[in-house]
Amino acid sequence: MRHHPLQYCGCVAIGDTEGDKTNLEGVAVMPVAVETPKKEWTGQVREVVLGATEAEGGTRSKTVTVGGESTLPFLDFEAPMPNPPRIAVEIQDRKPSDWSSVLLTVWGQVLDDPAAWAKAVEELDVDLLVLKINLTDADGNETTAEQARASVRKVLDATGLPLIVFGPGQTELDIDLLVAVAEEAAGERVVLGVCDDKNYKTIVAAALAHGHLVNGRTAMDVNLAKQLNILISDMGLPLDRVIMDPTTAALGYGVEYGYSAMERLRLAALQGDGMTQQPMLVTPGEEAWRMKEAKVGEDVPQAWGDWEERAITWETLTATTLIHSGADIVVLRHPESVRRVEDLISRLWNKGD
Amino acid sequence: MALTGLEIYKLLPKTNCKDCGFPTCLAFAMKLAAKQAELAACPDVSEDAKAALESAAAPPVRLITIGADEYKIEVGNETELYRHNKAFFHMPGLLVRVRDIQPLAEVEELVSQVDSYAVDYVGMVLNLDGIAVESASGDGAKFAEYVKVACANTKRPLLLMADDPEVMKAGLAEVEGSTPLIYAARADNWQAMAELAKEHSAPLAVYAEGLEPLVELVKEVKESGVEDIVLDPGTRDFHGSLNVLTEIRRLALEAKPDRLLGYPVVAFPGESTESLAEESMLAGQHIAKYAGFIVMDHFDPAVAYPLLALRQNIYTDPRQPVQVTPGIYEINEPGPNDQLMITTNFSITYFSVANEVEGTGMPAWLLIADSEGLSVLTGWAAGKFDADKIATTVKTSGIAEKVSHRKLTIPGAVSVLSGELEDELGGWEILVGPREAVDIPAFMKLWKE
Ligand code: B12
Ligand code: SF4
Numbered sequence: 001m002r003h004h005p006l007q008y009c010g011c012v013a014i015g016d017t018e019g020d021k022t023n024l025e026g027v028a029v030m031p032v033a034v035e036t037p038k039k040e041w042t043g044q045v046r047e048v049v050l051g052a053t054e055a056e057g058g059t060r061s062k063t064v065t066v067g068g069e070s071t072l073p074f075l076d077f078e079a080p081m082p083n084p085p086r087i088a089v090e091i092q093d094r095k096p097s098d099w100s101s102v103l104l105t106v107w108g109q110v111l112d113d114p115a116a117w118a119k120a121v122e123e124l125d126v127d128l129l130v131l132k133i134n135l136t137d138a139d140g141n142e143t144t145a146e147q148a149r150a151s152v153r154k155v156l157d158a159t160g161l162p163l164i165v166f167g168p169g170q171t172e173l174d175i176d177l178l179v180a181v182a183e184e185a186a187g188e189r190v191v192l193g194v195c196d197d198k199n200y201k202t203i204v205a206a207a208l209a210h211g212h213l214v215n216g217r218t219a220m221d222v223n224l225a226k227q228l229n230i231l232i233s234d235m236g237l238p239l240d241r242v243i244m245d246p247t248t249a250a251l252g253y254g255v256e257y258g259y260s261a262m263e264r265l266r267l268a269a270l271q272g273d274g275m276t277q278q279p280m281l282v283t284p285g286e287e288a289w290r291m292k293e294a295k296v297g298e299d300v301p302q303a304w305g306d307w308e309e310r311a312i313t314w315e316t317l318t319a320t321t322l323i324h325s326g327a328d329i330v331v332l333r334h335p336e337s338v339r340r341v342e343d344l345i346s347r348l349w350n351k352g353d
Numbered sequence: 354m355a356l357t358g359l360e361i362y363k364l365l366p367k368t369n370c371k372d373c374g375f376p377t378c379l380a381f382a383m384k385l386a387a388k389q390a391e392l393a394a395c396p397d398v399s400e401d402a403k404a405a406l407e408s409a410a411a412p413p414v415r416l417i418t419i420g421a422d423e424y425k426i427e428v429g430n431e432t433e434l435y436r437h438n439k440a441f442f443h444m445p446g447l448l449v450r451v452r453d454i455q456p457l458a459e460v461e462e463l464v465s466q467v468d469s470y471a472v473d474y475v476g477m478v479l480n481l482d483g484i485a486v487e488s489a490s491g492d493g494a495k496f497a498e499y500v501k502v503a504c505a506n507t508k509r510p511l512l513l514m515a516d517d518p519e520v521m522k523a524g525l526a527e528v529e530g531s532t533p534l535i536y537a538a539r540a541d542n543w544q545a546m547a548e549l550a551k552e553h554s555a556p557l558a559v560y561a562e563g564l565e566p567l568v569e570l571v572k573e574v575k576e577s578g579v580e581d582i583v584l585d586p587g588t589r590d591f592h593g594s595l596n597v598l599t600e601i602r603r604l605a606l607e608a609k610p611d612r613l614l615g616y617p618v619v620a621f622p623g624e625s626t627e628s629l630a631e632e633s634m635l636a637g638q639h640i641a642k643y644a645g646f647i648v649m650d651h652f653d654p655a656v657a658y659p660l661l662a663l664r665q666n667i668y669t670d671p672r673q674p675v676q677v678t679p680g681i682y683e684i685n686e687p688g689p690n691d692q693l694m695i696t697t698n699f700s701i702t703y704f705s706v707a708n709e710v711e712g713t714g715m716p717a718w719l720l721i722a723d724s725e726g727l728s729v730l731t732g733w734a735a736g737k738f739d740a741d742k743i744a745t746t747v748k749t750s751g752i753a754e755k756v757s758h759r760k761l762t763i764p765g766a767v768s769v770l771s772g773e774l775e776d777e778l779g780g781w782e783i784l785v786g787p788r789e790a791v792d793i794p795a796f797m798k799l800w801k802e
Contacts, residue, residue, distance in 0.1 A: 034568050036600040037607040077596050219734070252474065252662040253701055254728070259641070260437040260671060267435070292705070292791045293659070299712065303472040305655030313633055313659045320637040321663060324595070344634045347591040 051162025061160025420510030617645020
C-alpha cells in the first residue's frame with residue numbers, strides 16, 4: 001500500500017515543480033513535510049482509435065484505443081494513464097526467408113498461409129495484427145499490387161483484429177502496394193506504414209481517400225518526428241489518425257538511442273508541443289530478431305546461455321525498455337515474448353490495490 | 354544542487370572584513386560559486402550557513418562504495434532524471450542472492466558461477482558484481498558459515514541480509530578486506546544495525562514500507578552517525594517500484610533542502626515475480642528507472658547477458674558515441690592476398706564485424722573509416738560514410754601497399770554505393786557483402802583473389 005500525496009506532520013511541502021524556487025531561508029529550516037515534486041504537464045498525448053467495427057463502417061470485431069497519456073508511462077502518482085500499451089504481432093504475406101529458425105519452428109505450418117497465421121495470432125489474445133508485405137513473393141518476383149491486395153483480403157477475412165500493414169520499405173514499391181491495400185481495406189481504419197518523408201504524400205492521400213490511419217516513421221529524432229507530423233497534418237489528415245514511429249534499435253545495438261528519442265518526444269508532448277502528441281509505435285520484435293544473439297544458436301560463447309531463452313529475452317527486454325519510455329504499441333514476433341510482455345503490461349497496469 | 358554566487362552571498366556575514374583575502378563578501382561568494390575558493394577562508398561564517406553550503410555542494414544522490422580493490426563497485430552520484438539531459442553515471446550493481454537454507458554445496462557452486470561469469474560485449478568484458486547472502490535460518494552460526502563460503506569463492510562485494518543484529522554481527526565477522534552492504538536497518542533494530550555499520554565502516558540499507566516512514570528512519574540513522582545509506586522503500590511490484598523509485602529520484606534531485614532521500618535504492622526484482630522471465634523484465638525496469646543495487650534471485654547466462662548489455666546501453670554517455678580508432682585492422686594475421694573489407698568506426702558496428710571475421714579463423718584486412726562514431730546506415734545518411742569518405746579512406750590509409758589485389762568489400766546495407774565507388778576508385782573492384790554481420794563467415798568462404 002502506498003499513500004499519496006506523501007505527507008507527514010501535515011504542514012508545508014518542501015518540493016516544488018521547478019525545483020529551483022526553494023528559498024535560501026528554507027535551507028536551514030528542518031523539513032516538516034514531504035511531498036513528491038509533481039510536474040504540471042500542460043500537454044496530453046492524442047487518443048487514436050485503430051480498426052472499425054461494422055457500426056463504424058468496417059468489419060473488425062473490436063476497436064483498440066491507444067494514447068491519451070498526460071504523464072510519463074504508468075506514473076499515476078502524477079496523473080492516471082487512460083490506455084495501456086498494446087501488443088501487435090507481426091505476420092508476413094509469405095514465409096519469411098530471413099527469420100531465425102527459433103521463430104520458424106514455433107510458428108510452424110501457419111507460416112505458409114497468412115490467413116492461418118493471422119488466426120493463430122488472434123488465438124494469442126493480443127490486440128493488434130501487423131501484416132508485413134515482402135519485397136518479393138515466394139518465387140522471388142517483385143510483389144505485385146494484386147498480390148498485396150489478396151493478402152490483405154485474406155487476413156481481414158480470417159480475423160477480427162484491427163490491422164496495421166507495413167510495405168517492404170522501398171519507397172517506389174511501398175507506394176504501389178500500400179495504395180492497393182488502402183483501397184482493398186476501405187473503411188477498416190487500417191494503419192498504413194511505413195509512411196516517411198519520401199512517400200507520405202501518396203500514403204496520406206490513400207489514408208484520406210479510404211478512411212485509414214498512417215504510421216509516420218522517422219530516424220530517432222525529435223525534430224524529424226515533429227516535422228513529419230506537421231507535413232501529414234498539413235495534407236488534411238486529422239492528427240487523431242496519425243501514429244508516430246520514432247524507430248528503435250535492438251538491445252545491445254543502439255536501443256538507448258530509441259529509448260531516449262522516445263522519452264524526449266513524450267516529454268515534448270507533455271510540455272504542450274502539439275505536433276509531438278501522437279501515440280508511438282515501435283518494432284522491438286523485428287529489431288531484436290535481426291541480431292546475432294537471437295538468430296544464432298551454434299558457435300557462440302558459452303556465456304550467452306541457452307539460445308531460445310536468450311533470444312526471447314532479447315526481444316522482451318528490448319520491448320520492456322521501450323514500454324518504459326513511452327511506447328503505445330510494441331510489435332513482437334515470438335508467441336512466448338507476447339505472453340511475457342502481456343504479463344509485464346498487466347503488472348505495470350495493476351495498481352496493486 | 355549548486356548555489357549561485359548571489360545565493361551564497363546571502364549566507365555570508367556581509368561585513369566585507371577582507372580576512373578571506375577578497376575585497377568583499379560578494380567577491381568571495383562569486384569565487385566560491387566558481388569553486389575557486391574554500392569556504393574555510395572566511396573565519397566568521399556561521400555554523401548554519403556552513404551546513405547549508407555543504408549540503409548544497411553534496412551530490413544529490415550520495416555515492417556509495419562497496420567491495421574492495423578492482424572488485425569494488427560505486428553507485429549513486431546521479432544528477433539526472435533522464436539520461437538525455439546529460440548521462441547516468443554509475444551503473445547499478447547486479448548481485449545474485451543465496452540463502453543460508455540452501456544446500457551449502459549448491460551455494461558454493463552458484464557463487465563461483467556468478468563470480469566467474471564474463472561476457473564480451475563490443476570489446477568490453479561485462480561481469481556480475483557480487484553476491485547477497487541472506488540469513489533465512491535466523492541462526493548466526495549458520496549465516497557465518499555461508500558468508501565464509503561466499504567469501505572463499507568470490508572477491509566481489511557482498512550484501513549481507515539479516516533482521517537480527519546478532520546474526521548480522523556473526524556474518525560480518527567473516528568478511529575480511531572488503532566492505533559489504535549491511536541489509537537492513539528497520540524500525541525495530543536500527544540502533545544496533547547502525548552500530549554495526551559504524552564499527553565496520555560499511556554502508557547500511559534502511560528499510561521501511563513507504564516513503565514517509567522511510568524518511569523518518571533515515572533521519573534517525575543519519576543522526577546516529579551513519580553517513581553511507583542505501584534505501585529500501587519496501588515496494589516490490591512493477592507498478593509500485595516504477596512510481597516509488599521515480600519519486601525518490603525526484604525528491605533527491607528537486608526537493609533541495611531535504612536530502613533525506615538522496616541515496617541509492619536497493620531493489621529485489623525476484624520478490625514479487627514468479628519466474629525468471631518476470632524477474633528479468635522487472636530488473637530491466639530497475640536498470641532504466643533508478644535502482645542503485647539490483648539483487649536477483651536467479652542466475653542464468655541467457656538472461657545475465659541481455660541484462661548486462663541493457664545496463665551498458667542505458668549508462669553509455671549519450672554525448673559521445675562509443676568509437677574505435679579508424680585505420681587498418683589486421684585480423685588473423687593477413688597477408689597481401691587476403692580479403693579486404695571496410696566498415697565504420699562506431700564501436701558496435703566495428704565489433705559486430707570484427708568478431709565475425711575473427712571467428713572464421715580466416716585472415717582478413719579490415720579498414721575502418723572515420724564515420725565519427727556512426728553506424729553504416731546512419732553514417733551513410735549523414736554523409737560520414739558515403740562513396741567519397743570510403744574512397745578517401747582507401748587512398749589515404751596505405752592499404753594499397755599492403756594488399757596485392759584490388760578488391761574491396763563494402764557492407765550490404767550500402768550496396769547502392771558500389772557504382773559510384775568504382776568510378777572514384779579507378780582500378781578497384783567493389784564487392785557487396787551481406788547486410789548483416791552474422792552472414793559474413795559464409796560470404797568469406799567464397800573469397801577468391
Ligand atoms: C541508432 C541509430 C541512430 C543514432 C546513431 C547511432 C550511431 N552511433 O550510429 C542516431 C539517433 C544519432 C541516429 C541519427 C541519424 N540517423 Co539513424 N539510425 C539508428 C538505427 C536505429 C540503428 C543503427 C545502428 O546502430 N545499427 C547497429 C549497427 C551495428 O549496424 P550497422 O552499422 O549497419 O552494422 C551492421 C551491418 O551493416 C553489418 N556490417 C557493418 N559493417 C559491415 C561491413 C561489411 C564488409 C559487411 C559485409 C557487413 C557489415 O554488420 C552489422 C551487424 O549486422 C537505424 C535504424 C535501424 N533500426 O537499423 C537508424 C538509421 C540508420 N538512421 C537513419 C537516419 C536517416 C539518421 C539521420 C540522418 C536522421 C537525422 N536525425 O537527421 C541521423 C544522422 C546522424 C547525424 N546527422 O548525426 C536511417 C538511414 C536511412 C537510410 N537508409 O539511409 C535509418 C536506417 C533509420 C530509418 N529507417 O530511417 N541514428
Ligand atoms: S572573510 Fe568572510 S566576512 Fe570577511 S570579507 Fe571574506 S567573506 Fe566577508
